[in-house]
Amino acid sequence: MYLQDPPGFAAPDTRAIPLRIVSKSALEDWLAGQDAPVRDWVAASGFRAGPGEILRLPAPDMSVARVLVGWGDAKDRQRLRFVIGRAAAALGSGTYALDGDLTANQLEEAALGWLLSSYRFTRYAGRARDAARLRPPRGIDAARIEAIAAGEFLTRDLINTPAEDMGPDELEAAARHLAERHGATVSVTAGDDLLAANLPMIHAVGRAAARAPRLIDVTWGETGPALTLVGKGVCFDTGGLNLKPGASMGIMKKDMGGAATVLGLASMIMATGTELRLRILVPAVENAVAGNAFRPGDILTARNGLTVEINNTDAEGRLVLADALALADETPPDLMICMATLTGAARVALGPDISPYYTDDDALAMALAHAGHRVRDPLWRMPLHRPYEPMIEPGIADLDNAPAGAFAGSITAALFIDRFVRRTPRFAHFDIYGWNPKPAPARPKGGVGMGARAIFDALPGVLAS
Secondary structure, three states: OOOOOOOOOOOOOOOOEEEEEEOHHHHHHHHHOOOHHHHHHHHHHOOOOOOOOEEEEEOOOOOEEEEEEEOOOHHHOOOHHHHHHHHHHHHOOOEEEEEOOOOHHHHHHHHHHHHHOOOOOOOOOOOOOOOOEEOOOOOOOHHHHHHHHHHHHHHHHHHHOOHHHOOHHHHHHHHHHHHHHHOOEEEEEEOOHHHHOOOHHHHHHHOOOOOOOEEEEEEEOOOOOEEEEEEOEEEEEOOOOOOOOHHHHOOHHHHHHHHHHHHHHHHHHHHOOOOOEEEEEEEEEEEOOOOOOOOOOOEEEOOOOOEEEOOOOOOOHHHHHHHHHHHHHHOOOOEEEEEEOOOHHHHHHHOOOOEEEEOOOHHHHHHHHHHHHHOOOOEEEEOOOHHHHHHHOOOOOOEEOOOOOOOOHHHHHHHHHHOOOOOOOOEEEEEOOOEEOOOEOOEOOEEOOOOHHHHHHHHHHHHHO
């Protein structure tokens, strides 16, 4: 199957052109320390150190002696990854080395932005052009930055691949490929075997599709704290019998963005040899329309015995997650994280860039928030507002999968999810979007990982506490 080679830095001893990063406010002072030809060249070029603006400075033989990269003004200080990503894309080719007064954290952010800027999805059209290479800055953990970028590439590739080539079978193949690379173990329960294994809601949601539904179960690591990642793997969502309109169905290949993100996060964890016992659960289905599709008004029984009234077949993600979460909760890990492209309400609340997350654990919430700020992977804690519990209790069954009314859709979905995690001491649920609607430096239009870098950064502290 199509998976891009992980991105990487140039060899540390490679000859490289210095990149001098300079802000608008520092440009005048920098120029004061240069000789007259450099000052004249910069003045003639009109270089103003705008964010990502580049200027090649010539050597006496007219080769490139160094490159100036603009860092913009104060508002751009927090956007170094995008500044460097824009510059890397503009440079096009060659090997470069960062130069400037950057902290260790800033060097890591800049190096990651450089690697992410090289992403191209070329499976169906075009050819990846030669990308500029970066010599790894001294003092950073280059292998770790490469692992983070490779995990993000994996997530993007999986989401960007259309459902014709990324159904439950191919998602399983991607999980197996990842497991084989890192010595993990995979088991899969598919088709009617889901019923025998007491995973009835995964079966109900996926049974109408031509490709069989399945639960993918990956384990890795033998020592350390236990972490379970659960990712929604709805490879395409028609809405089922509550059929989506065409405009809403257009990017539903991304409805497995939760699965793609946990696989990308798992790739980061395994590639860096993080000491923990990792389990990844992905319920992989297509929500299709056929004579045997589950129906509005049906009442399904989940793995843990809770009954669910189906009031909208387009609220299927929480159903497949429920069985997977209940299974994970039977052998409770130290920490469980669920990631899903679950509700449009979350996008209305926070837009496409910010990852909403839910947890009752204040210390976990704080650790995630700090990590998100530190690595520029924005998160926002949402309330598990218990007074809304009656909204998901229909009376005819234990739970309602789609409460009537337009209120608090992301919160009620999170409350539904929370009913299936009872024994695990620390749990967080992410309601992500997984899609970048407009191209940006180091972040092209299409599939994108959300929250994974923040979680990866937070894990050592969270699991040690």
